[in-house]
Amino acid sequence: MSIEVKELVKEYGTQKAVNGISFKVNKGEIVGFLGPNGAGKSTTMKIITGYAEADGGKALVCDMDVQSNPLAAKQKIGYLPESNALYYEMYVKEYLGFVADVHGIAEKPKRIEAVIAQVGLTPEAHKKISQLSKGYKQRVGLAAALLHDPEVLILDEPTSGLDPNQIIEIRNVIKELGKSKTVLFSSHIMQEVQAICDRVIIINKGTIVADDQLSQLQSKSTTATVQVQFKEALEAAWLERLPAALSVTKTEATSWQIESNDEEALRKQILAMAIEHNLNIVSLQSGNQSLEEVFRSLTS
Numbered sequence: 001m002s003i004e005v006k007e008l009v010k011e012y013g014t015q016k017a018v019n020g021i022s023f024k025v026n027k028g029e030i031v032g033f034l035g036p037n038g039a040g041k042s043t044t045m046k047i048i049t050g051y052a053e054a055d056g057g058k059a060l061v062c063d064m065d066v067q068s069n070p071l072a073a074k075q076k077i078g079y080l081p082e083s084n085a086l087y088y089e090m091y092v093k094e095y096l097g098f099v100a101d102v103h104g105i106a107e108k109p110k111r112i113e114a115v116i117a118q119v120g121l122t123p124e125a126h127k128k129i130s131q132l133s134k135g136y137k138q139r140v141g142l143a144a145a146l147l148h149d150p151e152v153l154i155l156d157e158p159t160s161g162l163d164p165n166q167i168i169e170i171r172n173v174i175k176e177l178g179k180s181k182t183v184l185f186s187s188h189i190m191q192e193v194q195a196i197c198d199r200v201i202i203i204n205k206g207t208i209v210a211d212d213q214l215s216q217l218q219s220k221s222t223t224a225t226v227q228v229q230f231k232e233a234l235e236a237a238w239l240e241r242l243p244a245a246l247s248v249t250k251t252e253a254t255s256w257q258i259e260s261n262d263e264e265a266l267r268k269q270i271l272a273m274a275i276e277h278n279l280n281i282v283s284l285q286s287g288n289q290s291l292e293e294v295f296r297s298l299t300s
Contacts, residue, residue, distance in 0.1 A: 002027045002062060002152050002182035003048060009056030010043050017043045019206035020057065027151070030178035032193035032214075033186045035203040036299050041186045042082055044203070045154050048184070049079040061152055075103075078145035082156040082186075084138060088130035092121060092140055095129060096147060103148040115143045120169050134161035142170070146177075153177060155185035159192055171196055190292040200291070204299040217294050224263035224286065225293075228270055229255040231280035238277075242269040254282070259293075 003025040010018040018040045025031050035041045046052035048059045050070045059066045064073040087095055093112060100108045116125050119139045124132055129140060138161050145153065158174065159167045167189075174196055177183060187193055193200060193214075200217060202210040210217055223246060232254065239248045239256055244266035247259040260266040263286065274281050 002029075003184060004060040004063075005044070005048065005057070006060070007057035008044065008047060008054055008059060010040070010047060010052065011055045016206050018047070018054075021203065021206070021208045022057075023201055023208065023211055025182050025184055027182050028179065029199060030174065030183040030185070030197050032197040032200045033184055033203070034193065034200060034295060035186075039203045039299070040206040041203055042156055045079075045156050045184070045186065046081075049077050049154050050074050051079075051081075075148070076151045078148070078150035078153045080138075080141045080145045080153075080155045080158055082160070084141040086129050086137060086140060089128065091128050092116070092125045092132075095140065096143060099144045099147050105148055111147065115146050118146065119143045119173060120166070135163060135166045138162060139166075139170070142173075151181060153181055153183045153185070155183065157187060158185055159187060159189060167192065190295065194291050202295060202298050209298045210294075214291065217291075223259050223261055223293075223297075224266075226258045226260065226263060226266055226270070226284065226286060227251070227255065228258065228284045229282040230274070231282055234279065238273065239270075242266065242273065244269055 005021060005023050007020050007022055008018050009016065009020055021044065033041055033045070043052065047054050048061065048066060050066045050073060053067060061073045062076045064076070066073045090098065096112045096115065097108060100112060105111050116122055119142050121136065121139045121143060124136045129137060132140065138158070142158060145155070155174070159170055162170060171192060174183060174185070198213055200210065200212065200214050201208060236248050236250060239245055239258060244260045244262045245258050246261060249257045251257050258266060267284065270284065273279070
């Protein structure tokens with residue numbers, strides 16, 4: 001087991017930031033670790049990586065207890081924290097050389113060049129870190145996390161500050177890394193989690209409220225989503241008046257997404273409305289709830 005968390009507890013005064021959570025992540029899994037601000041995500045990640053001590057329970061990495069055997073466990077971990085603290089007055093290669101020395105990496109120049117290319121830092125590799133954009137600073141942090149070729153990657157908001165093209169590049173890097181490593185990462189960008197992960201863990205107020213395959217999470221939802229496209233343009237109020245409609249969202253000029261507790265009743269009501277008002281339905285289909293909708297329902 002690459003990551004195993006057992007009844008983990010972390011308290012700050014009277015507040016339990018992490019309240020007895022347990023989960024496992026296997027080699028070759030890319031798992032999204034989600035939750036609203038203050039839910040306990042970053043605290044859990046800091047405990048797994050040995051940057052914070054638990055008040056109860058255990059965190060194991062590659063079967064090693066992080067608290068009782070921190071140095072050996074950290075050798076197996078690559079960690080990109082949310083804050084991504086860097087030495088701004090150092091050059092990119094100088095900083096990565098410093099990190100390589102800490103890890104005692106052999107063939108240092110060769111490894112640094114390989115990691116720079118892997119995360120797409122080559123065009124900026126000659127600069128001081130202070131001269132880089134936020135997105136490239138994030139890449140430096142990711143390169144540092146990968147430098148010693150760890151078995152486990154803990155990434156806290158790895159695409160923070162990146163533009164859409166950079167996000168796609170880093171997404172592809174993470175997906176490639178997930179073929180041979182264990183990856184646990186948090187993100188507030190739900191589209192990223194859906195694009196990268198098969199499994200999602202959601203934490204809320206220090207407690208895990210969901211841990212399942214993404215497809216299962218979406219199918220277990222108590223509400224259903226129907227997507228309908230008309231030939232004609234119409235007002236949202238027409239659809240909002242349908243008794244089975246909980247919410248109505250316009251997705252394109254004549255396309256709508258409608259949420260309901262009773263999909264069958266909603267479909268019948270849409271058809272009846274179309275007949276009554278002589279509307280032409282181009283398509284009518286079911287759609288799984290988006291991860292964002294599942295997240296809201298579990299954490300609101």
